[in-house]
Amino acid sequence: MDIILQVENLKKNYGKITALKGISFEVKKGEIFALIGPNGAGKTTALRIIATLISPSEGKVFFRGRNIRENPDFVRENISYLPEEAGAYKNMKGIDYLKFMANFYAKDSREANTFIERAVNISGLGERLNDKVGTYSKGMIRKLLIARALMTKPLLAILDEPTSGLDVINALEIREIIREYVKEGTTVLLSSHNMLEIEFLSDRVALIDNGRILEIGTSEELKNRYSSRNLEEVFRRVVQ
Amino acid sequence: MKKFSNLLKKEIKELVTAQLIVSLIFTIILFNFMGSLIKSEAKKGFEKRNIYVLDLDRSNLSTEVLNNLSFGNFRIKLVNDLIEKEDKNLAIKYTKENNIDFLMVIPKDFEKSISKFKPKEVEIYSFIRSLSMGSSIGSSLINQVIDAINRFISNNFLKSKFPEVDPEVLKNPIKSKEFIVVKDKLAEGSSSQVISMIYSQSIFIPIILMMVIMFTSQMVLSAIAMEKQDKTLETLLTVPISRKQIVIAKMMGAGIVGIISAGIYMLGYRSFMGGIMGEVGTSEITSQIIQKLGLKLTTSGYILLGISLFLAILCALALSTILGVLAEDLKSAQSMILPLIFLIMIPYFLSFFSDINSLSLPIKIFVLAIPFSHPFLASSNILLGNYSLVFYGIIYMLVVFIILIFISARIFSTDKVLTMKLRFGGKKLFKKAS
Numbered sequence: 014m015d016i017i018l019q020v021e022n023l024k025k026n027y028g029k030i031t032a033l034k035g036i037s038f039e040v041k042k043g044e045i046f047a048l049i050g051p052n053g054a055g056k057t058t059a060l061r062i063i064a065t066l067i068s069p070s071e072g073k074v075f076f077r078g079r080n081i082r083e084n085p086d087f088v089r090e091n092i093s094y095l096p097e098e099a100g101a102y103k104n105m106k107g108i109d110y111l112k113f114m115a116n117f118y119a120k121d122s123r124e125a126n127t128f129i130e131r132a133v134n135i136s137g138l139g140e141r142l143n144d145k146v147g148t149y150s151k152g153m154i155r156k157l158l159i160a161r162a163l164m165t166k167p168l169l170a171i172l173d174e175p176t177s178g179l180d181v182i183n184a185l186e187i188r189e190i191i192r193e194y195v196k197e198g199t200t201v202l203l204s205s206h207n208m209l210e211i212e213f214l215s216d217r218v219a220l221i222d223n224g225r226i227l228e229i230g231t232s233e234e235l236k237n238r239y240s241s242r243n244l245e246e247v248f249r250r251v252v253q
Numbered sequence: 254m255k256k257f258s259n260l261l262k263k264e265i266k267e268l269v270t271a272q273l274i275v276s277l278i279f280t281i282i283l284f285n286f287m288g289s290l291i292k293s294e295a296k297k298g299f300e301k302r303n304i305y306v307l308d309l310d311r312s313n314l315s316t317e318v319l320n321n322l323s324f325g326n327f328r329i330k331l332v333n334d335l336i337e338k339e340d341k342n343l344a345i346k347y348t349k350e351n352n353i354d355f356l357m358v359i360p361k362d363f364e365k366s367i368s369k370f371k372p373k374e375v376e377i378y379s380f381i382r383s384l385s386m387g388s389s390i391g392s393s394l395i396n397q398v399i400d401a402i403n404r405f406i407s408n409n410f411l412k413s414k415f416p417e418v419d420p421e422v423l424k425n426p427i428k429s430k431e432f433i434v435v436k437d438k439l440a441e442g443s444s445s446q447v448i449s450m451i452y453s454q455s456i457f458i459p460i461i462l463m464m465v466i467m468f469t470s471q472m473v474l475s476a477i478a479m480e481k482q483d484k485t486l487e488t489l490l491t492v493p494i495s496r497k498q499i500v501i502a503k504m505m506g507a508g509i510v511g512i513i514s515a516g517i518y519m520l521g522y523r524s525f526m527g528g529i530m531g532e533v534g535t536s537e538i539t540s541q542i543i544q545k546l547g548l549k550l551t552t553s554g555y556i557l558l559g560i561s562l563f564l565a566i567l568c569a570l571a572l573s574t575i576l577g578v579l580a581e582d583l584k585s586a587q588s589m590i591l592p593l594i595f596l597i598m599i600p601y602f603l604s605f606f607s608d609i610n611s612l613s614l615p616i617k618i619f620v621l622a623i624p625f626s627h628p629f630l631a632s633s634n635i636l637l638g639n640y641s642l643v644f645y646g647i648i649y650m651l652v653v654f655i656i657l658i659f660i661s662a663r664i665f666s667t668d669k670v671l672t673m674k675l676r677f678g679g680k681k682l683f684k685k686a687s
């Protein structure tokens with residue numbers, strides 16, 4: 014299988030705080046790869062570096078073989094990043110938000126329309142897309158943003174805690190959308206602090222704590238290795 | 254370019270909220286309303302006023318005084334025969350009933366004491382029915398009445414003592430002739446009139462400046478702070494568009510919307526000021542003197558002033574962009590703007606109340622170091638022909654702007670745009686549990 018993303022010994026300091034102490038992992042084309050770990054583990058920091066938002070203190074990231082620091086434009090054109098707890102412009106209608114975002118990625122208006130149509134389908138928001146984002150619930154906003162992230166069929170979608178803060182039903186719907194979309198060829202790198210849900214969603218997981226990756230593997234592998242019933246138990250054993 | 258215009262369009266749309274439109278419309282209506290109100294009140298002030306008079310003396314002098322008073326802005330009416338009895342209280346009551354604003358009572362023995370050079374008190378009653386501007390103008394009439402009486406009586410005295418001399422010459426033995434010199438130009442006229450006319454014509458320049466600068470900087474500041482508060486900035490920073498374009502789109506959007514809305518406010522303000530100033534009127538002679546002295550802004554003068562203002566706006570935009578990055582949300586952005594407003598207020602007030610050249614050197618340097626000072630100083634410097642100061646100001650602002658834009662583009666392309674002042678509330682839940 015192709016390696017689409019390669020992270021090598023990434024370190025990040027915020028002043029005195031060391032958020033990442035050297036993490037390495039690879040993401041294969043077409044898989045759902047999850048960084049899981051408690052709050053403050055360094056997940057967001059790692060994803061932000063990969064999304065070219067911030068620069069690492071040390072280490073390298075390769076996206077399709079290219080160093081992201083030297084090719085930030087290439088990265089931005091080919092990924093979609095959904096920030097943690099992201100919002101959308103409140104005074105815009107949902108549909109206008111999708112149009113606005115599509116225009117950054119589309120070559121022409123035909124392609125933009127394809128993107129928008131796809132986003133309308135993914136979001137499942139129907140008529141509500143004609144309402145202002147300010148009137149949306151948390152779950153609706155998240156669906157809108159997920160749709161926006163996936164509509165361009167990016168080579169890599171980076172989703173930071175895509176289901177956090179949502180109720181069971183909405184979280185389930187989001188997970189289904191993500192699963193559905195990987196079938197169409199997108200690779201997903203996501204993060205979560207909810208270890209149980211990740212088991213059902215991702216192909217491979219990396220357990221991250223305190224700026225270090227402790228384990229990488231499929232959930233089955235990890236559960237077997239630590240003879241645990243679920244990932245939460247795995248995590249507890251690993252940390253001990 | 255297509256991406257940029259997409260972004261710029263969004264920036265403008267985000268700023269033109271229903272709230273902004275409503276407040277613009279409201280302000281214009283308010284200004285217009287106040288303007289026409291003031292106009293009509295001012296007119297009232299200039300209308301002829303009725304004054305009732307109760308003459309308890311009925312002497313030659315009092316009759317003569319009253320006959321000579323019926324000019325100017327007041328109309329005299331004797332009430333002696335209109336009330337039952339020549340009584341002060343009855344006269345007051347009668348005046349009140351007839352909705353007249355003033356009553357003058359000439360006391361008994363008025364002529365007798367005056368002829369013995371003993372001042373006698375004339376009583377004047379003003380009936381205040383409202384506290385509007387019109388009634389305050391009206392009350393100044395009382396002084397005019399008293400002046401007129403005094404003038405009449407003293408002129409009479411002088412005439413009887415020195416029948417061959419004009420009493421006015423006796424009172425004012427010298428005459429004056431005033432000239433005004435500006436640089437190498439000279440004209441005959443009153444300097445106080447000229448200055449007050451220039452002042453009234455250019456009073457709105459610092460106000461426009463102040464408004465435009467505050468508006469635009471407020472806009473860009475809140476545009477950035479909103480992106481942070483609504484958590485949209487992070488997404489925007491990962492779309493395929495350069496950081497420089499993001500910064501410029503924000504500034505341009507705020508600049509365009511800010512200038513337009515300040516312009517609309519100004520129109521409203523002009524019609525409001527028109528209400529006040531229009532009635533005072535500008536005399537033809539004074540404006541000719543101003544023309545002769547070159548104290549009028551020429552086209553190139555306006556262009557210079559425009560450039561100066563434009564650069565000040567750019568500086569304000571760039572500075573606010575930096576402040577916006579520092580702000581966590583809209584609320585803190587609003588407090589961030591305080592130091593900026595302070596920087597604008599200093600030259601604003603100075604331009605009204607003092608001459609920068611009369612300040613001590615350290616204060617002068619401090620004021621000139623504020624980029625916003627320069628457009629405030631520009632209009633009078635252009636009028637007075639001190640072009641070099643205006644040019645220095647323009648160059649200075651240009652340098653400041655370039656430095657500021659460099660800093661803000663820098664901040665936008667580093668981690669700082671996300672990490673500056675951002676709070677991280679996430680507690681390490683799992684760590685404690687394990």
Ligand SMILES: Nc1ncnc2c1ncn2[C@@H]1O[C@H](COP(=O)(O)OP(=O)(O)O)[C@@H](O)[C@H]1O
Pocket residue numbers: 027030031032050051052053054055056057058059671672673675677679
């Ligand atoms: N801008 C920042 N300034 C200072 N410390 C930060 C900043 N961002 C993150 N951190 C710290 O880095 C660590 C990792 O944070 P983060 O990557 O957000 O973790 P996670 O997403 O796993 O919850 C935490 O200790 C956090 O406090």
Ligand SMILES: [Mg+2]
Pocket residue numbers: 053056057058097173174
């Ligand atoms: Mg996080």
